[in-house]
Amino acid sequence: xxxxxxxxxxxxxxxxxxxxxxxxxxxxxxxxxxxxxxxxxxxxxxxxxxxxxxxxxxxxxxxxxxxxxxxxxxxxxxxxxxxxxxxxxxxxxxxxxxxxxxxxxxxxxxxxxxxxxxxxxxxxxxxxxxxxxxxxxxxxxxxxxxxxxxxxxxxxxxxxxxxxxxxxxxxxxxxxxxxxxxxxxxxxx
Amino acid sequence: xxxxxxxxxxxxxxxxxxxxxxxxxxxxxxxxxxxxxxxxxxxxxxxxxxxxxxxxxxxxxxxxxxxxxxxxxxxxxxxxxxxxxxxxxxxxxxxxxxxxxxxxxxxxxxxxxxxxxxxxxxxxxxxxxxxxxxxxxxxxxxxxxxxxxxxxxxxxxxxxxxxxxxxxxxxxxxxxxxxxxxxxxxxxxxxxx
Numbered sequence: 001x002x003x004x005x006x007x008x009x010x011x012x013x014x015x016x017x018x019x020x021x022x023x024x025x026x027x028x029x030x031x032x033x034x035x036x037x038x039x040x041x042x043x044x045x046x047x048x049x050x051x052x053x054x055x056x057x058x059x060x061x062x063x064x065x066x067x068x069x070x071x072x073x074x075x076x077x078x079x080x081x082x083x084x085x086x087x088x089x090x091x092x093x094x095x096x097x098x099x100x101x102x103x104x105x106x107x108x109x110x111x112x113x114x115x116x117x118x119x120x121x122x123x124x125x126x127x128x129x130x131x132x133x134x135x136x137x138x139x140x141x142x143x144x145x146x147x148x149x150x151x152x153x154x155x156x157x158x159x160x161x162x163x164x165x166x167x168x169x170x171x172x173x174x175x176x177x178x179x180x181x182x183x184x185x186x187x188x189x
Numbered sequence: 190x191x192x193x194x195x196x197x198x199x200x201x202x203x204x205x206x207x208x209x210x211x212x213x214x215x216x217x218x219x220x221x222x223x224x225x226x227x228x229x230x231x232x233x234x235x236x237x238x239x240x241x242x243x244x245x246x247x248x249x250x251x252x253x254x255x256x257x258x259x260x261x262x263x264x265x266x267x268x269x270x271x272x273x274x275x276x277x278x279x280x281x282x283x284x285x286x287x288x289x290x291x292x293x294x295x296x297x298x299x300x301x302x303x304x305x306x307x308x309x310x311x312x313x314x315x316x317x318x319x320x321x322x323x324x325x326x327x328x329x330x331x332x333x334x335x336x337x338x339x340x341x342x343x344x345x346x347x348x349x350x351x352x353x354x355x356x357x358x359x360x361x362x363x364x365x366x367x368x369x370x371x372x373x374x375x376x377x378x379x380x381x382x
Contacts, residue, residue, distance in 0.1 A: 071306060075315050108278035111308040134312050 035162045044161035046149040049091045049121075051084040053145060053163045054128070059174035062132055064113055070177040071112060076137045079178050080145055080165065083128045085188045086121040089150075093118060096148040097131055099165075101139040106146075110134055116180040129183035140167040227290060227347040229367030238369045240350045242275040242362065244316075245287065247346045247371040252325075254379045257305065262334050263379065265289060265297060265344060267321040273311040281309035282319060283351070285364050289323050290345040297323035346371040 036044030043052040057079045061070040071077070078099060084091050099107040109117065109131040118129030135143065147161040215221065232238055238245045248268040255261060267289060273279060289297050300323040307317070328334050350368040354361050 069306070073315075104276055105313045106277040107312050108310065111310055112306065134315055136314050139314075 034157070034159045036159050037162050037164070039164050040166055042163075044147075044159075044163065046147075046159040046161060047087070048089045048149055048158075049084045049086050049147075049161075051082060051147045051161045051163075053080055053165070054083055055079075055081040056165050056167070057174050057178050058140065058167065058171055059176075059178045061177035062113065063177040063179045064115070065180075071110075073134055075134050076140060076173065077110075077178065078133045078135055078140070078143065078165070078167070079180070080131045080133070081128070081181065082118060082131060082145075082147070083126055084118055084121060084147070085126045086123045088123055090123060091118075091121045091127065092150075093147065096150060098146040098148070099131075099133040099135060100144050100146055101135065102142040103139060105139065107133045107135055113180060116183055119183050119185050121185060124188055125185055126188045127183065127185050130180050132180070138169065140171055141169045143167050227288070227345070227367055227370060229347070229370045232348075232369040232371050234371055234373040236371075237270075238348050238371075240286075240348070240368055241353065241365075242273065242351065243282075243286070244272040244274060245348055246270040247287075247348070247373060248318075250289075250344050250346070250373050250375045252340060252375055252377045252379055254381060256322075260380070262324045262328075263326070263337065264300075264322050265291070265325045265375065267323075267346060269319045269321065270316060271311060271319040272316040273313050276313060278310060278312045282311065282321070283362065283364070286349055286351070287321060288347040288349075289321065289325075290347060291325060291341055292343065292345055294341055295326050297325040298327045300324060340377050341375055343372050344375045346373065 036046070038044040038052070040053045040056055043050050045051075058076050059079070060074070060076060061072050062077050062079065063070045080099075084093070095108075097109055099109075101107075110133065113130070113132040116130040116132070118127035121127035131145075143165050145163040145165055147163070149158040149160065232247075234247055234249070236246065238247075246269065248270060250268075251266045252263065253266050254263045267287070269282075269287065271282060284299075291297060300321065305320075309319075311317070311319075324334070326335050326337060347367055348369040348371065350365045351362040352365045354363045
């Protein structure tokens with residue numbers, strides 16, 4: 001009797017493991033994620049923050065600060081200024097910001113300019129900052145910014161803010177180095 | 190078989206079966222195969238090497254003892270041209286993808302990518318130069334770098350490919366076979382040889 005109970009317990013454990021494995025398979029495609037699709041200047045909200053793109057510029061040079069030489073690329077820099085209001089949890093956007101192209105490629109912000117990113121923003125505050133992406137010029141057309149909610153331990157439904165950056169292949173690049181503004185933090189009005 | 194022998198057999202059967210299973214699992218995972226060398230197709234410096242998610246060209250190798258930050262250890266600096274052909278930015282060139290070998294010499298210290306004003310992050314289809322800097326000869330137990338007897342004329346760069354290993358939880362790229370072996374001259378740029 002005892003042996004049968006042991007085997008039953010083992011079978012139960014294996015069934016749980018199998019269920020978890022099946023449940024998390026193809027997680028990227030399987031996460032129930034919605035999108036708040038907005039344009040530049042419009043606000044999109046997830047469960048923990050509301051964000052809007054204040055400005056978009058493209059160019060081949062970025063000036064980080066007054067002390068260093070500009071970063072120069074043969075590709076194109078996309079400089080996106082963002083403001084985010086934190087609701088119930090602090091917002092850091094660490095690893096949760098992407099520029100996605102119509103080809104399906106995903107670009108992370110360049111780390112060289114991370115001092116300009118929006119600061120860690122506690123609930124009730126609004127953080128403002130700039131993300132810089134390096135993208136091939138022929139992929140600017142239709143590019144969008146993704147501001148993803150933080151991924152919790154358990155997969156829950158949430159919304160990614162997706163901003164159409166209104167870029168085309170004909171978008172005129174800024175000829176001079178694009179100066180990055182200082183990030184800021186203020187009480188949400 | 191007596192009762193005593195049967196008892197002994199039962200007592201040792203389970204541990205022996207467990208050890209046998211373990212040995213079999215290690216063997217199946219490749220744990221008993223010969224240590225991997227770096228034999229592979231020879232490729233000339235300056236020739237592009239196409240991998241599963243990279244295009245890499247090994248351009249130059251230099252022996253240096255100073256850089257933009259001033260004098261320092263003696264190091265070998267590899268100049269690569271790298272393009273990520275995957276769909277998503279990645280933090281850096283993966284460890285072990287490009288390995289520096291000094292023929293007949295001690296193995297260089299593990300190191301990092303160093304790219305001046307640029308970080309190591311690589312973005313899809315953006316071709317860029319990428320520097321790998323390795324301290325050579327490696328420091329001893331006393332943390333002092335031994336003197337160089339003879340500067341080698343050439344060094345060898347071993348480039349491995351990767352395989353896309355989709356697990357139940359994560360997708361990861363794992364190192365695979367040697368895709369190219371590049372032998373190139375080592376230019377001595379030391380200020381104080």
